[in-house]
Amino acid sequence: MTFDAIGIAATGLTVHRKWLDAVADNIANVNTAKPTSGAAFQARYVVAQEGEGTTGVYVKGAAFGSAEGRLVYEPANPLADKEGYVRYPDIDLASQMGQLIMAQRGYQANAAVVDRAKETYQAALQIGRS
Numbered sequence: 001m002t003f004d005a006i007g008i009a010a011t012g013l014t015v016h017r018k019w020l021d022a023v024a025d026n027i028a029n030v031n032t033a034k035p036t037s038g039a040a041f042q043a044r045y046v047v048a049q050e051g052e053g054t055t056g057v058y059v060k061g062a063a064f065g066s067a068e069g070r071l072v073y074e075p076a077n078p079l080a081d082k083e084g085y086v087r088y089p090d091i092d093l094a095s096q097m098g099q100l101i102m103a104q105r106g107y108q109a110n111a112a113v114v115d116r117a118k119e120t121y122q123a124a125l126q127i128g129r130s
Contacts, residue, residue, distance in 0.1 A: 004054050005117040011056025012110035018059050019103040026089075028095050033072075033086040035079045039070025041089040043096075068089050113125045 022044040027109035029041040052059050068090070075084030 006052060006114055008056040009113035009117070011051065011058060011112045012116070013107060015048050015059055016045065016073050016103050016107035016110060019048075020100070020107065022046050023096055023100045026091050027093065027100070029089060030091045030093050030096070031088065033052065033074070033077055033079050033088055034069070034079045036085050036087050038087065039067035040087045041091075043089060043091045056125050066126055076092070 026043045029043075032041045034040055045065070047060045047063055049060035050057055069087045070089050071085045073079055073084050074086050075085045079086045109115050113124040
């Protein structure tokens with residue numbers, strides 16, 4: 001039962017780490033300008049799926065934001081088209097910061113489960129030695 005706790009928490013750690021990676025990538029590219037002839041940076045969102053029985057949670061795949069992005073008038077930008085527009089990703093920084101906090105807290109919670117299970121194993125070993 002306790003071994004299951006570590007295994008399940010480990011799957012949670014993996015999902016939250018991948019979520020953190022995706023959010024960090026989205027935040028890093030929030031101001032990435034592209035020419036209007038190309039696609040905007042597409043935000044990445046992790047899609048999680050529960051496992052069978054007590055196997056935990058897994059990354060099923062990724063969903064991506066709009067490649068259309070938003071057009072911004074910046075005639076001084078070297079990437080601007082002849083009308084002076086560039087394409088930016090349609091990423092809401094406030095939403096990404098909220099997701100960052102949720103992913104971080106989920107990661108911390110799963111890490112705490114692993115620590116508690118490890119302490120439980122060590123206590124059980126000490127009882128067995130007595």
